[in-house]
Amino acid sequence: MKEQQYYRKVIDRLKNCYQFSRHFIATGEALAAETCDPIFPAVAAGVEQLEEFTVTRGLEVHLPVVGERSQAVLMPLDIEIFLGADQHRLYTDKEEQKQLFQQVHPLMDFVQDIFRSRGMPYLLDYTPSGGHFLFQNVLGYRATEEVREIGFVEEDLVRACNYIDPGDIRRWHGVSIDTARVFSGLGRLAEYLALLAMKAFRENEDRGLLPVTISDSAEHCVNFDNTWSEGPPYLRAIRSPFSLHKKNREKYDNRHQPPLADVIGACFDGHQATETGDIDLILDCMWDLEKAAAHAQNFSGFVPCSNATMIDFVREYKASDLYAFHQDFDRQQDLARGRALESAKNEPHIPDWTLEILGSPNPSALQPVKL
Structure with a gap:
């Protein structure tokens, strides 16, 4: 199946992913002539052009973390296998990828158990190196207010969020400071989840397995890549569910291969889950666009929203030593620019x-x- 044919099969579901978004980010080497960054070519465009960039042009597309007019903030929890110079092994051969994926699958199940045992909605989108846990946090909801209260925004970031640029669709309306604080709060909850996982899997190395870490802090590891939380929220995006994944071709030069695809494994609404527990099937779909298109029909594409169970999870985090550490950091005075x-x-x-x-x-x- 060709790239454009795949997108034609999933386009309606792909559009649903952008329920709260005014724009999307397209990436890929085909955009090199349209952007000033030849290393990571990317273009921001209105959602009305989503079909053109996918069904017509076959590009990767990414979902902004901040919704239109700051109405919602996406949790882009990113878990992956990190192999340093050997990362290409995940993108070269499907059977080798399946073997390596056995290292990350227990961590994915651990995070799913955390969410399901508490009734916290999420969508799990598998990638060639791991997966993304996604859920929206709508401003004005009590649960989102709890997340906002644990966030912190530095003065430099306040000025950046207030900046409006009519020439940049990402900054047409700026970002509200409440929204920026929600983004910060989600980053802290991602750190808390990483801490829980690192404690639960602390014996991995003794058992001959990869250590569970945060943000590629070991040369070979399974890790929470929380680097998304370091910068301004208006620049943050994560590859969309149903998107093609062209790293095998464009980064690792496997030009003989078709592009891969990210594949949804589960969508939990807080009560019931639509899911595929067969990880071999997930990975088969990832390497076969026809199978991926058929599998996609099981999911609507709507990213679930957090609910009242988030309140208890925030309180759990606030009872931890990590919260005290974050509070101490917030009280420190910023250095001069x-x-x-x-x-x-x-x-x-x-x-x-x-x-x-x-x-x-x-x-x-x-x-x-x-x-």
Whole structure:
């Protein structure tokens, strides 16, 4: 099945993913001539153009974290296998990917158990290296208000969120500070989930398995990639359910392969789940667009919204030492703009590789193994 044929089969469900969004992000090397960033070509466009970028052009598409006019914030929980220089093994051969996926599957089940045991809605979208747990948090709901209260927004970020740019669809209306605080709160809950998992799987290495970590902090690990929470919410997006996944071709140069596809494994509304428990079937669909299109018919594409059970989960987090750590951090005074970088560059006796990170901090300064 061709890329465009696949998208034609799933387009109605794909559109439902953007229930709260005014725009989407398209990515891929085919956009290199349309953007000023040749390394990661991306274009933001209105949802009315979604069909053009998918059914016609066959591009990857990403779902913004912040909804139109700040009406909702998406939780983009990202769990993946990280293999450093060996990451290509997940994208080269389906059978090898299946073997490697045995390392991450117990963690996915662990997170699902956390959500289901508490009645917390989510959509689980599997990717070639792991999966995304997604749920919307609608502003004005009591549960979302609880998340907002645990968030914190620095002064620089307040100014950035207030900025309006008529030439950038992502910043037509700015981002409300309440919405930015919800985004921050979700990042802290993602850290709490990572902490629970790291405790539950702390014996992995003793058993010959990959350690469970946060944000690629080991050279080979299964981890919560929480780097999405580090920056401004208006720039954050995550690959949409039903999207093609072209990393096998465009990053690892497996040009003989068709593109892969992200595949939904479960959608839980807080009471009932529509799901596929057969991980082999999920991975088969990932490598076969015809199977992926058929499997997609089991799901509507609507991302579920958090409910009142989020209130108890926030309270659970607030009873933890992690909450006390975050509160202490919030009370600290910000350094003046540029002061941290200036002080670091003037520090004596630091190695050349550290200076390279200071000179080009994105993304190295976001990677714990480098820090």
